[in-house]
Amino acid sequence: MNSQPATKNLLKLDVQLCFALYSTLLGINKVYRKELQALNITYPQYLVLLVLWEGDQLNVSEICERLFLETTTLTPLLKRLEVRGLIKRQRSASDERQVIVTLTEEGQALRATAEKIPACVAGNMNCSFEEIGALRDQLVALRTNLFKNA
Amino acid sequence: MNSQPATKNLLKLDVQLCFALYSTLLGINKVYRKELQALNITYPQYLVLLVLWEGDQLNVSEICERLFLETTTLTPLLKRLEVRGLIKRQRSASDERQVIVTLTEEGQALRATAEKIPACVAGNMNCSFEEIGALRDQLVALRTNLFKNA
DNA sequence: TGCATTTATATCGCACACGATATAATATTC
DNA sequence: GAATATTATATCGTGTGCGATATAAATGCA
Known part of the structure; x- marks a missing residue:
């Protein structure tokens, strides 16, 4: 769709991927x-x-x-x-x-004590394992690019 | 597919979404x-x-x-x-x-000086606007859950 | 009105996170 | 084999980021 005009304000906080990551x-x-x-x-x-x-x-x-x-x-x-x-x-x-x-x-x-942490954190995310895995892979790809250029 | 056994090691660094986000x-x-x-x-x-x-x-x-x-x-x-x-x-x-x-x-x-930054950062990401937008939305959803429970 | 409570911001202490720089050990080059 | 360069870690200064706490202003309530 992308009905946004090309002059869309890229400085808007809620548009930015970086702020989404940061927060x-x-x-x-x-x-x-x-x-x-x-x-x-x-x-x-x-x-x-x-x-x-x-x-x-x-x-x-x-x-x-x-x-x-x-x-x-x-x-x-x-x-x-x-x-x-x-x-x-x-x-x-x-x-x-x-x-x-x-x-x-x-x-x-x-x-041994730490073993129970991942499941606990995942619980706070309300995400399926599939969603978590997909998101992780996208971020890793992004990370690769970022460290390549920086 | 998910051929991994349920006993998969969740403490492995490269499996973790949190570390992908952090790094x-x-x-x-x-x-x-x-x-x-x-x-x-x-x-x-x-x-x-x-x-x-x-x-x-x-x-x-x-x-x-x-x-x-x-x-x-x-x-x-x-x-x-x-x-x-x-x-x-x-x-x-x-x-x-x-x-x-x-x-x-x-x-x-x-x-005015800052206006050129988003495009420049996006360039370092090697991502399409669609990918960036999709990733941002997923992260915002995750963030909402995290701040709800914490 | 008087006093307790809440609200908005500030202060303090600790732990990252990194650029610039220092230092000591190893490797290289002649 | 001595001078130079490189490598591995450490030190320093600045800027977050937050929990615990302090302080002053506003609010609520008896």
């Missing part, structure tokens, strides 16, 4: 804060744990790449996770520049 | 930082201007509601926009509790 993430963070409060961790910390639960013994850069974050963000975050007792940070023996991140027993154990 | 927003911020550098403002500041360009003379709470942000976030941000010379903040005469936000001439003038 939806605020809502997601809100839900996660509530859920993660019991684990005493933040959402970005939870993401680091997701990465480590898939495979341990990663250096800082590898975690950065996986999460699309900068070292500047991760270094202090990892220190907090270490203080929290969930990970260990130790320099690599073969390359002293690298810091290898490993889960502690407590960090590994936390996985 | 896509990182990419969007990256693009906007580059574009907004010329205007010497940040993306959240840009969002406040979008709101004000649609209609001036709003108090802090009204801007909060529009952007899904807390006063705690907006008060210092608005002060920075005032220092930057783009807005004025003045207590309402009829209700001294309220702070009314108004665009300065410079703030109004900035709109």
